[in-house]
Amino acid sequence: MSSVGFSTGALALGDFRRALRMLVSKHADAVELSALRWTELPALQGALSSLDLDQYSYRAVHAPTDAPNERELVTRLKEIADLGFNVVVHPDTIREFPLWDRLNGKLCIENMDSRKSTGRTAEELGSIFARLPQAKLCFDVAHARQVDPTMTEAVRILLTFADRLAEVHLSEVNSKGKHFAMSLTAKRAYRPLAGFLSRVPVILESPVDEEDIESEIHEARDVLGATEGDPQ
Amino acid sequence: MIALAELAKSVLPTDEGAFVVFGSLARSEFTIGSDLDWAVLIDGRADSGHLEIVQRLCADLELEFKRPGPTELFGGLVFSHELIHAIGGDEDSNKNMTRRLLLLLESAPIPATGSEAVHNRIVQGILYRYVEEDASFLDPQDPARRVPRFLLNDVVRFWRTMAVDYANKFRSRSGQGWALRNIKLRMSRKLLFVSGLFMCLSCKLLPPTKIDRNIQSQELVDFLREWTRRAPLESLALVIEKYAPSLAADVFDSYDSFLELLNDAPRRESLKDLSPEAAYKDESFLRARALSDTFDRALRKLLFDSDRDIADLVMQYGVF
Numbered sequence: 008m009s010s011v012g013f014s015t016g017a018l019a020l021g022d023f024r025r026a027l028r029m030l031v032s033k034h035a036d037a038v039e040l041s042a043l044r045w046t047e048l049p050a051l052q053g054a055l056s057s058l059d060l061d062q063y064s065y066r067a068v069h070a071p072t073d074a075p076n077e078r079e080l081v082t083r084l085k086e087i088a089d090l091g092f093n094v095v096v097h098p099d100t101i102r103e104f105p106l107w108d109r110l111n112g113k114l115c116i117e118n119m120d121s122r123k124s125t126g127r128t129a130e131e132l133g134s135i136f137a138r139l140p141q142a143k144l145c146f147d148v149a150h151a152r153q154v155d156p157t158m159t160e161a162v163r164i165l166l167t168f169a170d171r172l173a174e175v176h177l178s179e180v181n182s183k184g185k186h187f188a189m190s191l192t193a194k195r196a197y198r199p200l201a202g203f204l205s206r207v208p209v210i211l212e213s214p215v216d217e218e219d220i221e222s223e224i225h226e227a228r229d230v231l232g233a234t235e236g237d238p239q
Numbered sequence: 240m241i242a243l244a245e246l247a248k249s250v251l252p253t254d255e256g257a258f259v260v261f262g263s264l265a266r267s268e269f270t271i272g273s274d275l276d277w278a279v280l281i282d283g284r285a286d287s288g289h290l291e292i293v294q295r296l297c298a299d300l301e302l303e304f305k306r307p308g309p310t311e312l313f314g315g316l317v318f319s320h321e322l323i324h325a326i327g328g329d330e331d332s333n334k335n336m337t338r339r340l341l342l343l344l345e346s347a348p349i350p351a352t353g354s355e356a357v358h359n360r361i362v363q364g365i366l367y368r369y370v371e372e373d374a375s376f377l378d379p380q381d382p383a384r385r386v387p388r389f390l391l392n393d394v395v396r397f398w399r400t401m402a403v404d405y406a407n408k409f410r411s412r413s414g415q416g417w418a419l420r421n422i423k424l425r426m427s428r429k430l431l432f433v434s435g436l437f438m439c440l441s442c443k444l445l446p447p448t449k450i451d452r453n454i455q456s457q458e459l460v461d462f463l464r465e466w467t468r469r470a471p472l473e474s475l476a477l478v479i480e481k482y483a484p485s486l487a488a489d490v491f492d493s494y495d496s497f498l499e500l501l502n503d504a505p506r507r508e509s510l511k512d513l514s515p516e517a518a519y520k521d522e523s524f525l526r527a528r529a530l531s532d533t534f535d536r537a538l539r540k541l542l543f544d545s546d547r548d549i550a551d552l553v554m555q556y557g558v559f
Contacts, residue, residue, distance in 0.1 A: 121254045121356060155360055157367035159464065162457035182254070182283060199453045 009037075010065045010208045011227050013220065016041025017178070017186060017212045023051055027058065029217045034224055037065035037208040039095065039174075045071040045080070052083055055090055065208035067093040067115070067145075067174060072100055081106045088113035093173060095145045098126035104138040115145035115173050118164060120184045121154045128154065129163040136171065143173035148197055148204065149180040149212070158196050165203045175204045177227055178212035188213040188223060194230050205231040240264075240349060243277075246299050247351035250292045255283025257357035258296070258349040261313060265347040266427070266470050270502040275304035276312070278338070282319035282357050289316055312337055323364045326393065333400060339365055340397040343467050344435050362467055366460045369393070376442075377455060386443050386556050390463075394435035401428050418513035418524050425531035426497045433538055434471035437478050438463060440552045483545035489537035493530045500527055 012035035015026030023040050030038065038060065042048040048071050060066055068087050074080035077100075084094045088110050095115045101107055107114055116135055119126035126132055127150075136142060144164075151161035165172065178186045179193040189197070197204070209231060215223050240260075247258040262276035263269045277300070279292055293316055307313035312334055322339050325331045343365060348358035369390035370376060376387045405424050409417050437444075442462065451458065466474060472494065479487050501507055506523045518524040542553045 121353075121360075127356065154356070155363055157363045157457065157460055158454075159363050159367070159457040159460045162454045163461060199457075202451075202453055 009205055009231075010063070011035065011224055011231070012037030012039070012063060012065070012208070012210055013224075014039045014041055014069065014176070014210050014212045016043055016069065017214045018217075018220070021047040024054070024058075027060075029220065031062070033220050035220070036063055037067075037210060038063045039067040039069055039210045040092075041069045042071055043069060043073075045074045047071065048074075048080075048083055052087060055087065055092070065093075065174075066091065067095055067208075067210070069095045070097075070100065072097050074100065077102055078106060081109060084114075085109045093143070093145075095174065097123075098132075098135050099123055101135070101139075107139055108141065111141050112143060114139065114141070115143045117145040117176070118147055118150050120147075120150040120180055121182075122184055128160055129167045132164060132168065136168065142171070144168045144171040145174040145176060146172055146204075147176035147212075148200065149176065149178045149186065149193070152193065152196055153180050153182070153184075156196065158200065161200060165200065169203070172203070172207050174207055175209045176212050177204070177209050177230070186212045186214055188215055188219075189226060189230070194226070197230050201231050240347075242303070243349045244351045244354075246296065247349050247354065250295055251279070251352055251354060252281075252283065252286070252289070252292070254353050255357065256281055256289070256292065257354040257361070258351055259342070259346050259354070259358055260349060261341045261346050263427070265345045266472065268427070268470075268472075268498055268501075270498060270507075271504050272501065272507045273305070274307050274313075275300060276307050276314075278313050278315060278317045280317050280319060280322075280357060280361055282361050292316075319361045319364065322361060323368060326365075326368055333404070336393070336397060336400065340393060340435070344394075344397075344431050344438075345471055359464075363460055363464055366390075366463045366467070367456065370456050370459045370463070376459075386439050386552065387459075387463075388556070391436070391439040391556060394432065394439060397435070398428070398432035401432075414514055416511050417515060418518045418521075419507065419510045421518075422497070422500075422510065422524075422527045422531060425528075426494065426534060429531075429535070429538070430471050430475065430494070433542075434474045436553075436557075437474060438466040440549070440556065441466060441478075443552060444548060479541065482549055483541050486537045486541055486545065489533050490541075493534040493537070496530050497527065497534070500530075 013030060015023040015038065018029050019026035021044060040051055042051040051068065070084055071080065088094050093115050094110055094113050095117050098116050098119065116126065116132065116139065118132060121127060126135060146164065148161065151164060152158060154160050179189050180186050209227060211223055211227055213223050243258065251258060257280040258277065259280055260275065260277050263273040264275060279296065281289055297314065317338055321335050322342065325335055342362055348354040369387055373387050373389040376385050376389070402424065405420055408420060442459065475490065479490060500523070509523055513521055513524055543550050
């Protein structure tokens with residue numbers, strides 16, 4: 008079983024310090040530090056070298072989705088990647104693909120929910136990866152289920168890009184893209200994929216209170232450990 | 240299709256609606272006198288405003304196209320919940336079953352905002368039900384080596400329903416349009432059935448190469464979905480090319496001639512007005528019957544006399 012942890016954005020929106028305090032002494036060994044807004048990135052970037060992240064064997068940063076200047080965004084993200092963080096990026100953030108080559112293997116492209124116009128399916132992701140040959144995949148299971156509740160598209164994505172899979176986002180989303188803790192039907196849909204999902208660090212995006220963090224991690228480990236064997 | 244996309248582009252709800260065509264346009268066989276069979280599929284929250292989408296589309300479409308037929312199968316809103324949940328049982332009306340099977344066998348989303356994604360989601364949802372709830376189809380010891388009987392039974396039911404409804408329409412419409420319906424039943428409707436039959440048999444004839452038992456439902460849905468993306472004639476062409484290339488001329492020449500006849504406005508109109516008594520003395524009708532006889536003979540040969548594997552499967556699954 009790989010490491011499991013939380014997105015700081017799910018726990019405390021842009022207040023990553025508060026989220027990290029919530030996670031202290033919890034059984035979380037992976038973390039994704041969120042700066043979903045451009046205005047949040049400088050503060051996060053400035054704090055990275057001084058944060059106590061020893062608890063986490065896997066560390067990533069989620070890039071802003073509203074950066075006004077793509078070149079400046081990539082410059083900042085490159086500095087973050089050089090500190091050893093994976094960088095999760097929404098594909099519709101990318102306009103000038105050659106700029107992003109600088110992130111090399113640290114760039115993780117996240118599959119999108121059905122409200123977006125790209126990055127939702129294996130085919131759409133394929134055209135993005137064709138232009139970013141070094142990029143990895145951050146597979147958001149809830150987004151894939153929202154695109155196709157049968158999980159057929161999820162399987163297509165996982166089979167097509169198995170060698171790029173670097174991180175998994177786990178939660179449930181509604182039709183408007185809002186994240187929730189996993190429901191019974193979501194867990195039922197995710198369990199057959201456990202052999203794929205448990206190979207890489209799993210980041211929970213469920214917006215839970217501090218007292219529910221441990222139980223959500225437990226639920227995630229239960230879902231991820233549900234298969235009888237690895238997929239062939 | 241481009242013109243239809245232009246009409247639909249600003250009226251569909253984001254990520255919850257699809258503008259879909261069926262019938263001849265979806266089969267890439269649209270001819271001069273063809274109806275435009277269309278529906279707006281809704282896969283999302285109930286919204287009374289959805290009706291306005293249909294009203295606006297109806298008004299625009301009637302300027303350019305013939306109205307859909309009088310059965311009310313098309314030209315309105317269709318909801319994904321009925322299509323996916325009501326398979327069999329009292330809730331599965333003739334209309335619901337027909338729409339569902341047509342979605343699988345001959346439908347195409349108009350390339351407008353979100354239309355393709357919603358259409359894809361619903362088709363996969365339907366296929367998933369057939370796969371997931373077919374107890375004998377999913378065999379962990381021997382995946383993808385069986386014919387999906389749940390789906391096959393619905394394909395057969397659809398074909399027999401079309402044939403029974405053909406007789407019912409003769410009565411309810413006082414014979415009007417009988418000759419044209421007769422020829423369509425023997426050509427395009429039969430093509431639809433044969434394509435659906437091979438979609439099911441193909442799971443055993445051409446199984447996916449690699450199946451993971453944890454995700455075999457999804458892999459089988461994916462396999463069936465690829466089949467549904469093709470027009471029926473294209474699917475049949477793949478089967479004939481592989482198993483019975485010598486039948487290609489009989490199957491496709493007769494079908495081409497049938498389409499040519501439909502595209503000949505005066506002949507099509509004359510067929511519409513023929514009574515059964517007059518039909519067997521009418522040159523156009525007799526010509527069309529001869530084409531459909533050739534088509535039928537070739538298809539029977541394909542099913543029973545061309546390839547041992549196909550014949551065995553048809554005998555094993557085609558009756559019971």
